[in-house]
Amino acid sequence: MLGLRRNFGTVLEPAGGKGVFLRLLEKNAVAIEFDESLNTDPRLIVVDYFDYPTRHKFDTIVGNPPYVRFQDIIPRTKEKLPMELFDCRSNLYLFFIAKSIKHLEPNGELIFITPREFLKATSAKKLNEVLFREGTMTHYFELGDTSVFDDVTPNCAIWRWEKNNFDRLMETGGKFQCVNGQIYFGESARTTVNDFFDVKVGAVSGADDVFADRRFGCTDMVCSTTVREGNLRRMIYDRYHKALEPHKDRLLNRKIRRFNERNWWEWGRKYCSRQGVRIYVNSKTRNKKPFYISEIEAYDGSVLALFPKLGVDLDRAVQKLNATDWEKLAFVCDGRLLFSQRSLANAPFEM
Template identity: 50%
Template sequence: MATNLTTQKNSQSLFDERTNLYIFFIFKCVLHLKSGGELVFITPRDFLKSTSSRKLNEFLFAQGSITDFIDLGDRRIFAHATPNCAIWRFEKGNFTRDTNLLIFQDFSTFIKNTICKFTFLNGQIIFSKSDYSIPFYELFFVKVGAVSGADSIFGSEEFGDVDFVCSKTIKSGKTKKMIYGKSAENSPYLRKFKEVLMQRRIKKFSENNWFEWGRDYFKSDLPRIYVNTKTRHKKPFFIHDCKAYDGSILAIFPKFRADLATLQRVCAKLNALDWAELGFVCDGRFIFSQRSLENCHLDSSFAEFLNIISIN
């Protein structure tokens, strides 16, 4: 391996103190690789979508191609560590953009083996056969749900006064009752747990805010579609009348006018999309985050909604 000082990038412009060390390691390895050289990595797979690796992904795409990518799913390959990992080969100077994608069911059998296109879109890497040209953020914005930091205390069928969409709602349609808002401050039930609630680490609590939740949710009457951040449900996107949602849920708000019929149609399209090809499925489980969704791209079937925005 050799260093080309004339093309060396300043790592400080790509990373900061929040960057995971393995991302910096990938960058340094590729940086010092000769043209035509190759490396095989075993790393967490989340670099494909994570916000912190956006610049790394751009750098990788500019330097060559990931020629082979083996998705290991939930298989543990490191003792005492459980990240979802992948084995992948990078070849510097190879711009064919062909990637041999393998998805393993276990260490002896795989459930998918196909040639895909290595693509860089808005900070994310995807291996796809389809054309994804419509930025998600042009059609929708995404909000995270509220986090109490102590659901076992705030959740109460007897004392709860606000219904929340939760991780179980997609299967049962039911919400959960939580103690939330102004009623929490004067709740005799909550006061019994005051000392415990003040010890929550999600944010700083004091005598003045011990009854508050750690993180609030975006309050709006706008139409929205919900999705669990992690789920094995085959149709992860759903609609519910309840306006409050907890931290296991993301709320997707259309930027175009959407009545119930339109919202249902959008929801069906989102459920029909090949999220596995977009890199959001690991070992049969959908994994979504606010940033990864907003930064992904959709296929041409969503073009009609772009037209609605342009008309309005």
């Protein structure tokens, strides 16, 4: 990770922690740490990073920003967070990235290990636009499910971003692109998937094992195994059946939405009941050609449906979708394609 450094002037580690990076940095390096009990190095300043003045500028900022859900951020830090780029879904590490940009000298560099999710996350949309507007990501390394630190979440990436570099060419291949607040590593496109399709999510029950019933099921659904095996999943879908009665307490307590005595047998989310031929794709898949055409109306939450807009040739579209280099577009993690409704809809795509 430190081998990505191109600048060898002033350096900051904004989340010093136990000194994983600090011990490898030069003697004049500066580290910030909120937890006083971890103050084991004279170079470490014990302060909340969001109290550290932005007048302090650095040529290199390197580290592993803390991964903390917004609702779990301690109140005295939360009240200092600048919300102009974020909302209440934004993880603390995103705020660290935004603040670190302000601490960089012109042509300064960020070298971070973070969850990869920010590339496509709605909560990082404005931050991604800032990253694109103010510089270029020159390196990006997907770590897949590898845990680099004991307490770090999987699906992380190591990346380097350079301020005031607008070359867009990445040394790890591809071009640094941002479309509708989502980051991609590929050629720019004039259109997106959303120009040709309405992308819709599938039905979610919150208790598939209860609703799956070959005997009493009323609806055959496209599911994650349909593309590989061709089978459908028979479900008791959005109607009362006495077979559900033994599970009533469990169904009432599902977290997906509120249920009561009148609706406890309903599903948490319905599928888009639009009729006609469409394209399906699993939201998580290792299939090299994951897109396929189907006339089946019902589909569950493991699947996304692409409903064609007027004039779209579905045969040509499915060929183009399966021929797209999704890895360059940053949809591949640990060998799996990861699609969400928003990320797929906004993906660069030309017919």
